[in-house]
Amino acid sequence: MTRSAEVAAQVFREEREIVLATLIRQAGDFQLAEDALQDAFEAALAAWPRDGIPRNPAAWINVTARRRAIDRLRRNRTVADRAARLAELIRLDQQEHPATSEASMIVDDRLRLIFTCCHPALDPSAQVALTLRTLGGLTTAEIAHAFLVAEPTMGKRITRAKSKIANAHIRYQIPADDELPARLRGVLRVVYLIFNEGYSASAGDQLTRGELCGEAIRLGRLLVDLMPDEAEAWGLLALMLLHDARRGARTVSGGYVALADQDRSLWDHAQIAGGLRALEKAVRFRRPGQYQLQAAITALHIQAADPDATDWEQIADLYGALGRLSPSAVVTVNHAAAIGFAEGPRAGLDLLGPLLADPALQRYQPLHATHADLLNRAGDRAAAADAYRRAISLTQNAVERAELERRLVALAAR
Known part of the structure; x- marks a missing residue:
């Protein structure tokens, strides 16, 4: 060249x-x-x-x-x-x-672009695709590969998003002050969706997709550069950095490695330090939010000297606070798992009961995987085996499925 x-x-x-x-x-x-x-x-x-x-x-x-x-x-x-x-x-x-000064205009232009790509009038999948294409610079083929769809399908999704912006006369602007909190939540959600798909791929034969993790973190850094007084932007950056620091230890020879079994020397400790600094900046604003709480939970896992030293009571308390602030099935499942370690598996199972009875959640794989683990720890092996089989049937990621199958086999061998 x-x-x-x-x-x-x-x-x-x-x-x-x-x-x-x-x-x-x-x-x-x-x-x-x-x-x-x-x-x-x-x-x-x-x-x-x-x-x-x-x-x-x-x-x-x-x-x-x-x-x-x-x-x-x-x-x-x-x-x-x-x-x-x-x-x-x-x-x-x-x-x-x-x-207008060039520096000020550049900041405004980038903010306008972020908020336009993540406009609530666009379908969530289109927001993600357009953000990666426009702000991330990924090609249509790269985005299609990351989300396991055909390139023409992704191309049409991006084209429709651009047409929707033009045809609906969506304004290329930073939201007004009274609209900003709600719109910022949408922007943060899109960046978090990108990171989650990278950190725990929903399908395919890889547990993680590093290019998506990297793009999400880059977007997170961009957000705190452009909006340095937004506590939740710092909270999201902290959460992503702390999670991603452990990515290299989550698989060995292609196999899944649970947090408690990970080789901590493989963690990126410089990135952990950066995540903790970002969390500290977020907390200083005294405006708690869901990403800050999740980052605090992740920090407790990381800062424990070893798995046995994990402060499960505090983690369970933080999940309880997160559930009150931002209730969802995802939070409740994680809360139940934490309660299972803090107070015993039966207490965790009690918390899962209403979710298991909800017809809308019957195909929610993490619910059944957590249910299986709690039943296993409670000594109910027959019910645990059924729950593992249910979770396996709903798992599209090959690495996660292999781990659940390993647990089922280990359960039968006991």
């Missing part, structure tokens, strides 16, 4: 998101901005070897992308507000001294 090609590739990696966010604001169209940006990088690969690398490569890309957008708009006569968009892009191209 030539020096100019290396610089172009570096600018693409480091500046793509910033340039794209600004261009979407200027052009008013996701697809037009993406196409113009791609044109600009292709132009760089052609021009820089001939003319030399510009003094400010990112600025060169920014200006070239805007001019390519102007060219595309001039050729496309089907755009309804083509004249207005052209006039604005030409005005910006001729403007020498922007009224």
Whole structure:
């Protein structure tokens, strides 16, 4: 690879998101901005070897992308507000001294892009896909692979999301102050969904998908950079860092390794330290939230000297607080598991009872896996075996399924 090609590739990696966010604001169209940006990088690969690398490569890309957008708009006569968009892009191209500081505008553009990708009018799966495509820079093929769908299916999902933004006239803006808390929760949820799919893949033959964990953490860092006073953004970053620090120890030779059995020397202790610092920053705001509570629970697991030293009573208390703040079946299942260690398996089983009776949760795999483990620890082997078989039948991830099958076999051998 030539020096100019290396610089172009570096600018693409480091500046793509910033340039794209600004261009979407200027052009008013996701697809037009993406196409113009791609044109600009292709132009760089052609021009820089001939003319030399510009003094400010990112600025060169920014200006070239805007001019390519102007060219595309001039050729496309089907755009309804083509004249207005052209006039604005030409005005910006001729403007020498922007009224707003560049740094401030870049921050605003990136926030606008995040909130637009995660707009509540979009389907949750579309929010995730569009966020990864636009903010994460993943290709459609990479996103499709990560979520185990066909590339054309994912491509249509992303295209529909862009069309919905255009056709519904969804505004490319930061929400008003009174809308911000609810909208921020949606943004954090999308980033957390991306991380969860990376950390515990819902299907396939791998337990984790490192590229998704990495993208979610990168987005989490971006959020705290752009919104440093948001406690829950720090809480989510802490949670992801603390979980991801253990990723390398969760499997050995492709097999699942439970937390209590993990080789702690394989944990990323520098990342753990970063997660604890992020949690400390979140707590200082004195605005507790669900991600901060989950991060605090994870921190207790990590900070225990060994599995036997785990403070299960405090973990159970934190899950109780989380259930009051953000009630869900997921929280209750985890609370029951913690209660099972703090007070005994029968107490955990009592907490699971209402969930097991709920017809809507009959296909919720973690419920049956936790039920099986609690029954096993309570000595009810026949019922535990039934619960393990139920959990196995609902498990699509090959690594998790193999572990549940191992537990079932071990139970029968006792």
